Amino acid sequence: MIRPARARGLRAQLVLVFLLVSTISALTAAAVTYRQGHAAIVDRAQADVLQELRAHLASRTPDLPADPAETDLRRLARQLDLAAGTRGWHTALSYRGGPLIAAGKQAPPLPAHLRDQAASARTALAQRFHHARTPWLAVAVPVTAAARPHGPSPLVAYASVSLASQQRDVDSLAAAARAGALPVALASVVPALLAARRLLRPVRRLRTAAEQMAGGSLDTRVSITGDDELADLGRTFNTMAATLQADAAALRDMEARARRFAADVSHELRTPLAAMAAVTEVLDADAASGRLAPLTAEALQLVSDETRKLTRLVEDLIEVSRFDAGAAVLNLDDVDVSQLIAKTLALRHWHDRVRSDVPPALRARLDPRRVDVIIANLVGNALRHGGPAVPVLVQVQAGADQLAITVSDDGPGIPADLLPHVFDRFTKGDAARARTDGSGLGLAIASENARLHGGTLTAANAPGGGAVLTLTLPRNQPPNLWQT
Amino acid sequence: MTRVLLIEDDPAVRRGVSLGLRHRGHETLLVSTGEDGLAELVASAPDIVLLDLMLPGMSGLETCRRIRAFSQVPIVILSARDDDVDVVVGLEAGADDYVIKPASSEVIEARMRAVLRRTTQPASADQARTTHGDLFVDRVALRVLKHGEQLALAPTELKLLLFLTAAPEQTFSRQQLLEQVWEHTFYGDYRLVDACVMRLRAKIENDPRNPRYIQTVRGFGYRFGPL
Numbered sequence: 001m002i003r004p005a006r007a008r009g010l011r012a013q014l015v016l017v018f019l020l021v022s023t024i025s026a027l028t029a030a031a032v033t034y035r036q037g038h039a040a041i042v043d044r045a046q047a048d049v050l051q052e053l054r055a056h057l058a059s060r061t062p063d064l065p066a067d068p069a070e071t072d073l074r075r076l077a078r079q080l081d082l083a084a085g086t087r088g089w090h091t092a093l094s095y096r097g098g099p100l101i102a103a104g105k106q107a108p109p110l111p112a113h114l115r116d117q118a119a120s121a122r123t124a125l126a127q128r129f130h131h132a133r134t135p136w137l138a139v140a141v142p143v144t145a146a147a148r149p150h151g152p153s154p155l156v157a158y159a160s161v162s163l164a165s166q167q168r169d170v171d172s173l174a175a176a177a178r179a180g181a182l183p184v185a186l187a188s189v190v191p192a193l194l195a196a197r198r199l200l201r202p203v204r205r206l207r208t209a210a211e212q213m214a215g216g217s218l219d220t221r222v223s224i225t226g227d228d229e230l231a232d233l234g235r236t237f238n239t240m241a242a243t244l245q246a247d248a249a250a251l252r253d254m255e256a257r258a259r260r261f262a263a264d265v266s267h268e269l270r271t272p273l274a275a276m277a278a279v280t281e282v283l284d285a286d287a288a289s290g291r292l293a294p295l296t297a298e299a300l301q302l303v304s305d306e307t308r309k310l311t312r313l314v315e316d317l318i319e320v321s322r323f324d325a326g327a328a329v330l331n332l333d334d335v336d337v338s339q340l341i342a343k344t345l346a347l348r349h350w351h352d353r354v355r356s357d358v359p360p361a362l363r364a365r366l367d368p369r370r371v372d373v374i375i376a377n378l379v380g381n382a383l384r385h386g387g388p389a390v391p392v393l394v395q396v397q398a399g400a401d402q403l404a405i406t407v408s409d410d411g412p413g414i415p416a417d418l419l420p421h422v423f424d425r426f427t428k429g430d431a432a433r434a435r436t437d438g439s440g441l442g443l444a445i446a447s448e449n450a451r452l453h454g455g456t457l458t459a460a461n462a463p464g465g466g467a468v469l470t471l472t473l474p475r476n477q478p479p480n481l482w483q484t
Numbered sequence: 485m486t487r488v489l490l491i492e493d494d495p496a497v498r499r500g501v502s503l504g505l506r507h508r509g510h511e512t513l514l515v516s517t518g519e520d521g522l523a524e525l526v527a528s529a530p531d532i533v534l535l536d537l538m539l540p541g542m543s544g545l546e547t548c549r550r551i552r553a554f555s556q557v558p559i560v561i562l563s564a565r566d567d568d569v570d571v572v573v574g575l576e577a578g579a580d581d582y583v584i585k586p587a588s589s590e591v592i593e594a595r596m597r598a599v600l601r602r603t604t605q606p607a608s609a610d611q612a613r614t615t616h617g618d619l620f621v622d623r624v625a626l627r628v629l630k631h632g633e634q635l636a637l638a639p640t641e642l643k644l645l646l647f648l649t650a651a652p653e654q655t656f657s658r659q660q661l662l663e664q665v666w667e668h669t670f671y672g673d674y675r676l677v678d679a680c681v682m683r684l685r686a687k688i689e690n691d692p693r694n695p696r697y698i699q700t701v702r703g704f705g706y707r708f709g710p711l
Contacts, residue, residue, distance in 0.1 A: 267564065270564055270585055270586060271494050271496070271497060271585075272496060273585075273586040274494075274497045274500065274501075274562075274585040274586035274587070275494070275496035275497045275499065275500030275501070275586075276500060276586070277500070277586035277587060277588050278497070278500035278501045278503065278504035278505075278586075278587070278588065278589045278592070279500045279503045279504050279507075279589070280588060281504055281507060281508075281588060281589050281590060282503055282504060282507045282589075285507065308588075311586050314586070331674060333657070333658070333659065333674070334703060334704070335659075347669060347670060368659065368671045369670075369671035369672075372670075372671050
């Protein structure tokens with residue numbers, strides 16, 4: 001069964017419980033009232049009838065002859081009926097178990113059970129019965145002969161009274177109880193809602209605060225009212241938030257310091273490198289001149305090569321720290337993608353080693369310098385890791401609002417354990433590989449450049465072997481303002 | 485052989501760059517402050533100035549401005565890349581190009597040569613002298629006159645103007661201009677172009693805010709005219 005989620009909410013549950021409790025209380029009260037009222041009214045009626053009948057009989061039976069005939073009995077019954085007054089009972093007499101002698105008025109037949117019992121009864125009897133869908137009360141009073149007080153009663157006087165008016169009283173009582181129960185139950189919704197609101201307001205506040213914290217505003221706190229369990233929860237929440245905030249601030253601070261340090265180190269390295277980079281040529285020339293001892297020449301060549309690599313590494317480090325500091329900006333331009341790729345390959349003298357398949361006259365808005373860096377990195381990696389003389393293919397597919405540039409090679413592909421870490425900083429393609437290629441930051445920078453464009457860079461292996469790196473770029477970058 | 489004035493405060497960089505350039509057959513004049521640089525410029529009339537932006541005392545920027553106040557000598561900034569703002573302001577102050585440190589002497593020399601070539605353009609015979617509105621462009625004497633007055637144009641400004649007036653009403657992208665005027669083979673810094681156009685407008689336009697000669701074609705680049 002599908003229930004709306006709100007029905008399981010605390011508010012709904014509270015309202016339901018309140019309704020249930022108040023309904024049960026109201027119904028119980030109504031039932032008890034009905035029973036008690038019913039009993040009281042009917043018993044009173046029964047007692048009254050018996051008392052009066054006894055009184056009338058006591059005043060009239062002495063006039064009866066010792067062995068009354070039917071006419072005597074009928075006269076007595078008539079007298080009794082007349083004496084009933086407002087009660088309006090119907091009396092009947094039975095002498096020595098004989099037939100009932102009534103005054104002649106139409107009366108409902110007496111219950112057989114009462115008659116059977118009355119024959120041998122020594123005290124008054126009463127029985128309620130229904131006739132023509134109205135409740136009736138029948139009473140039987142045995143009249144003992146003065147001569148034989150302990151013998152069986154020769155004469156039994158019966159009276160039957162309609163209980164319709166009593167029934168009406170009881171019915172209106174029940175109706176009143178019933179009518180009272182529904183509004184009471186409904187009215188209980190109001191305190192239920194009030195209680196729910198009072199209970200749920202701090203809960204809602206906590207939820208909002210938790211959502212805000214999840215959204216990153218760690219300075220969120222809840223205001224605490226009262227001194228109940230919910231207030232305790234709020235206080236605990238605030239303590240937790242404060243701890244989290246302090247931890248996050250400490251972490252951010254450490255991270256910022258680490259980043260600043262990396263950036264500062266890179267910059268400090270720059271000045272000595274500027275001096276060294278300017279003289280590598282002199283070293284190369286001397287090492288190649290043949291005038292030096294072979295060891296010296298080799299040492300010079302080593303210093304010169306490593307200086308170039310160090311220069312490259314420091315430049316990449318500075319680029320990375322710029323991304324980390326959020327200082328990297330896009331310089332967008334409207335360019336022809338095939339020209340851009342052709343130029344990227346030509347600049348690095350790769351155009352004879354790399355095939356490209358690019359739709360002509362495809363224009364896109366991007367930062368050509370950064371995209372050039374990305375593609376150069378992907379192609380450079382494919383050429384290096386694909387093995388010697390491996391064919392590399394650059395393909396471009398244009399979608400409506402996206403541009404996919406894939407660089408694939410027919411090499412051995414990327415090892416499965418390395419695949420998730422390809423774009424990590426300083427991931428080395430092969431732990432045993434000699435440190436001959438790049439700074440270890442190339443793909444990380446390429447990935448950052450893709451992200452800066454709002455695009456993605458992913459690595460996978462083709463089913464037929466070989467690595468496939470895919471760069472997606474949005475085609476419709478918002479044009480950036482440029483000066484007039 | 486070129487006479488290079490190197491204004492650089494770090495002694496190691498000064499010596500390294502000097503070594504590299506001398507190895508390539510150039511003559512170097514070394515100073516460590518902007519003030520000394522200005523004095524040396526007047527005293528020895530170098531062919532080109534290599535200027536570090538991070539100088540003690542008078543900044544590289546101020547030095548650049550002061551040189552431009554009296555001289556059209558080619559200036560190449562040696563910059564630590566992060567001083568992006570400095571680079572832009574340096575370009576606006578009249579530098580012709582910039583090189584990011586660390587750089588090999590090969591790169592430094594290539595940039596110097598590109599800037600130096602701007603002042604020795606071979607004149608195209610058919611359009612040696614042309615008039616555009618109030619401007620008179622003389623490709624033989626490599627000078628530009630406005631209302632008969634010669635304009636003091638830095639090498640790059642001159643080359644940019646000669647390039648644009650050679651093909652009036654044709655739009656060039658900033659990348660094209662970088663390749664043609666600055667001889668950057670790589671994807672360069674468009675701010676070089678924007679800063680140079682701004683400086684050029686300040687010198688040739690009557691109202692630089694509402695340019696008549698060098699017009700911006702939004703989303704594409706720049707063109708000369710139509711007048």
